[in-house]
Amino acid sequence: MDTDALIGQEAEEAAPPAPRPKAPPIESRFLFVDVAxxxxxxxxxxxxxxxxxxxxxxxxxxxxxxxERIAMEEVRHGLVLYEVPxxxxxxx
Numbered sequence: 387m388d389t390d391a392l393i394g395q396e397a398e399e400a401a402p403p404a405p406r407p408k409a410p411p412i413e414s415r416f417l418f419v420d421v422a423x424x425x426x427x428x429x430x431x432x433x434x435x436x437x438x439x440x441x442x443x444x445x446x447x448x449x450x451x452x453x454e455r456i457a458m459e460e461v462r463h464g465l466v467l468y469e470v471p472x473x474x475x476x477x478x
Contacts, residue, residue: 406436408464418461421468425457436465 412418429435430453437449437459450456460466 406465409467411464412461421466422457422461425460425466426453429453429456436460
């Protein structure tokens with residue numbers, strides 16, 4: 387058995403995940419509500435929370451417990467990626 391192959395495989399598994407890209411800030415409060423509502427639905431279905439308790443960039447507030455509040459904080463901090471359909475921009 388090749389131990390070098392096993393060590394390389396373990397190193398790949400132990401490597402920290404790549405940092406998530408930040409979403410652009412949301413200017414429209416209507417888009418903010420839509421994105422936060424969809425994220426809250428994901429959280430209620432069991433998605434992991436993306437807020438970090440040790441994040442020093444956040445204001446000293448405890449992490450909320452309700453899915454809707456968690457979703458709003460995640461969207462506010464750019465942790466939720468979203469995509470606006472091209473047809474929606476022309477209608478607005």
